[in-house]
Amino acid sequence: MNKQDFRSRDARLGFLLVLPAVILVILVVILPIISGIQISFTSQRVVGSEYEFIGPKNYFELFGDKQFIASLGKSAIWVLANGFFQTLAALLIALLLNQPFRGQNFVRTWIILPWAVPAAVTAILWRWMFDASAGIVNTTMKGMDLVQKPVLFLANPDIAGASLTFVNSWRYIPFLTIIFLASLASVPEEEYEAAQVDGANAWLQFKTITFPNLLPTLTVLGLVGTLWASNVFDIIWMMTRGGPGDATTTVPVLMYDMAFYGYNISKATAGAIIFLFLLIIFAFVFIFANRKQFVVASETFQDLSK
Amino acid sequence: MKLQISIFSLLRAFVIVLIMFILLAPFLWILLASFRPNMELVRNQSLIPNTLTIENYVSLFVKSGYWQWIINSFIVATYTVLISLPLIVAGAYSVYRTHYWGRNALSLFLLSVYIFPTALLVIPIFRIFNGLSLVDSHLGCALLNTAFAVPFGIWLLQAFLKSLPPELEEAAAVDGVGRMRTLFQIIIPQAAPGIIAIAMFAFIVSWTEYLFAMTLLLSNDLHTLPIGLTGIVFGQYRVNWGFAAAGAVGSAVPVFFLFLIVGRWFIRGISAGAIK
Numbered sequence: 146m147n148k149q150d151f152r153s154r155d156a157r158l159g160f161l162l163v164l165p166a167v168i169l170v171i172l173v174v175i176l177p178i179i180s181g182i183q184i185s186f187t188s189q190r191v192v193g194s195e196y197e198f199i200g201p202k203n204y205f206e207l208f209g210d211k212q213f214i215a216s217l218g219k220s221a222i223w224v225l226a227n228g229f230f231q232t233l234a235a236l237l238i239a240l241l242l243n244q245p246f247r248g249q250n251f252v253r254t255w256i257i258l259p260w261a262v263p264a265a266v267t268a269i270l271w272r273w274m275f276d277a278s279a280g281i282v283n284t285t286m287k288g289m290d291l292v293q294k295p296v297l298f299l300a301n302p303d304i305a306g307a308s309l310t311f312v313n314s315w316r317y318i319p320f321l322t323i324i325f326l327a328s329l330a331s332v333p334e335e336e337y338e339a340a341q342v343d344g345a346n347a348w349l350q351f352k353t354i355t356f357p358n359l360l361p362t363l364t365v366l367g368l369v370g371t372l373w374a375s376n377v378f379d380i381i382w383m384m385t386r387g388g389p390g391d392a393t394t395t396v397p398v399l400m401y402d403m404a405f406y407g408y409n410i411s412k413a414t415a416g417a418i419i420f421l422f423l424l425i426i427f428a429f430v431f432i433f434a435n436r437k438q439f440v441v442a443s444e445t446f447q448d449l450s451k
Numbered sequence: 452m453k454l455q456i457s458i459f460s461l462l463r464a465f466v467i468v469l470i471m472f473i474l475l476a477p478f479l480w481i482l483l484a485s486f487r488p489n490m491e492l493v494r495n496q497s498l499i500p501n502t503l504t505i506e507n508y509v510s511l512f513v514k515s516g517y518w519q520w521i522i523n524s525f526i527v528a529t530y531t532v533l534i535s536l537p538l539i540v541a542g543a544y545s546v547y548r549t550h551y552w553g554r555n556a557l558s559l560f561l562l563s564v565y566i567f568p569t570a571l572l573v574i575p576i577f578r579i580f581n582g583l584s585l586v587d588s589h590l591g592c593a594l595l596n597t598a599f600a601v602p603f604g605i606w607l608l609q610a611f612l613k614s615l616p617p618e619l620e621e622a623a624a625v626d627g628v629g630r631m632r633t634l635f636q637i638i639i640p641q642a643a644p645g646i647i648a649i650a651m652f653a654f655i656v657s658w659t660e661y662l663f664a665m666t667l668l669l670s671n672d673l674h675t676l677p678i679g680l681t682g683i684v685f686g687q688y689r690v691n692w693g694f695a696a697a698g699a700v701g702s703a704v705p706v707f708f709l710f711l712i713v714g715r716w717f718i719r720g721i722s723a724g725a726i727k
Contacts, residue, residue: 158630159549162541163557166601169538173576173598174564180575192574238470241463252471254714259474261706262699263659263677269684269699270477273484273692281480319474323718324607330722331610365606369565378570379661383681397570410574417571424566432559440555 178421185415190408203415213416215391216399219306220375220420223395226310227317228374232366235318236359239325240351253326260320268383271312275299299385302392309393313380317373321366328362329355364438368431375424396420478703485700489693507697517701519672520679523589524658527675530593531657532650535600539649540642542601543608544634548620561602569599573666580667587669595663600653607652607721611645612638647713648720658706676702 185203189196207213242252259267274280275298283295298308336354345353378397381387387394387402394402396416404413432439486503511517546558576595577586585591615638623633639646664675674682680702684695710717 155549155630156551159545159551159554162545162549166538166542166561166605167557169594169598169601170561170564172579173595174567176579177572177575178567180578181572184575192577241466244463246460246464246467250715252467253718254710256471256474257714257717258478258703258706258710261655261659261710262703263680264661265677265680265684266699266702269680269695270481272690273481273696274477276692279692315474324721327610327718327722330718331614365562369562369603372565376565376568376570397568400568401570404571404574414571414574417568420568420571421566424568428563428566439559 178418181414182418184411185418187411189411192410196411199411203412204419206412207416207419212391212394212399213396216394216396217420217423219391219393220395220397222306223310223377224371224375226306227313227377228367228371230310231314231318231321231374232363232370234314235321235366236325236363238318238322239329240355242322242326243329253323256319257323258319259316264316264379265383267312267316267380271308271315272299272384275308300389302389305385305389305392309381309384312384313374313377316380317370321370324366325359325362328359332358361438364435367435368428371427371431372424375420481696481699484692485696487693489691504693507693508701510694511697511701515683515698516671516674516679517698520674520676521701521705523668523673524676527589527592527596527660527664528654528657530590531596531600532653534593534597535604535653536646536650538597538601539604539608539653540639540646542605543612544638546605547609547612548638549630558605561605564599564602569662573662576663577666586667587673588667589673592660592663592667592675593657595667596657596660597653600656604649604652608642608645608649610722611642611720615641644716644720646720647716648718651709651713651717651720654709655706 186198186200187196188199188202242249242256274282277283277295277297277300280295282298283292286292287295296304299305332355336358337350340350340354376397377395378401381393381395381398382401385393387398391399397420400413400416400420403416404410407413485507486505488502488504488506542561546554546561580586580591583591585594619637619641620633623637624630628636659677660675661677661681664678665681668674668678680698683698684690
């Protein structure tokens, strides 16, 4: 087989294998976005109703809508608190769990349970734990004389956002931790051995071996985790519905409420498109800033195809 | 120096126990609550239950649609796993083991599905799926779950694929074995732990999915567990906590057994060097 022939066959095989996944993503993601842009320029109120083309009116209305602007701010705080904090916390926990200790296998198997149960279960668990009169958190704090009056974790607008961030972190940190642990397990043992022979201390080993090896994982989780956090809907919807008042109304919650309870799907979709646009800007900046980490390395057949 | 080390490991043990307590104690607490009468849950604030009852489970198993929901959840999850696995394995092999122009951009394009504001674009999805007769169908739901399981699944398999020695494929190529046969007869059998992990990932993505199921599954007898559970718990003005607790336990138990059987494969399957 000559090399030219080999290379083109390799490329053709690669294309064919990834094609089904690409088609599915186009069908489920790209087409709805195009269709959504189309809806956002109409006056449609409910699915299937009559509508006319109204141009960018929905967009102009949204930019003057205080509630929408406020929800953008809440989403920004939510993404920072959840996306950033969760990735950092998961990294620290993974480093902690990576050293051998008794019960390591138990921890590595069961730590993931909070991520593996439906959000409805999470919502039940924590609404019950946070309950003002019978919830274990309040009764324990009262029993220890830490508080006089019960803390209204979900009904006090000042702390509802923090409570939801805690619950959402409880749900996602275990999953992120597991991915970091897998990544840590992939660091070649020999590198540490060589460093120990050279007399490198723990911090130096972390800086020169662990961290560089983790960086590709950290970058991908930084991107995907932020996107996941920005689109969180189910936990907020089931625990506070965006309340009390508008305290936890992030963009997805406000838009969902506007579409299905405010009967204005075209305006809600316009809001979604604006949000999507902001996320695309974030993703481009993030990918550009970390472009070296996103290069997929594969050495297979390198020698053969040369 | 020695004292310092033991203090450090003691502190570490304490932090690990604390983390595990925060993560797992709520499950034990809800298990306990599920065996207490609802009235006692609302009034009694003691930790130790006065009376134990199975009335909550009777309501769940006999009076609610629990069994139907769980079967539906299993159907959607099985479809999702069956469709995801070939797409993920083929996609990961393509992105990480073959060479073609635009491979990098393509892997990023796939990861970009997570940019999609799911809560909002369910409306256009509904319109498109309606045209394809995929509304009110478990298959439609599974296709959506698959689209969101595949990109990250491909990425999860990379460490595993990278750890497969290239010599295996090179030897096969020298012997004149085709790439597809190499994939099926050499790569896939070697990658079994990774594939188990990916199957678990796809299963959990589907098992926990709420929004697509809520939007697409209109008929009551097609509802999955998260939808049914949300209906009985948050549909009423007052939450019946005993019933809710039993429902939560009933939804967590299948996952619990899944992890009991294959849980330890998960980390191993997404790490490099798992084939040693």
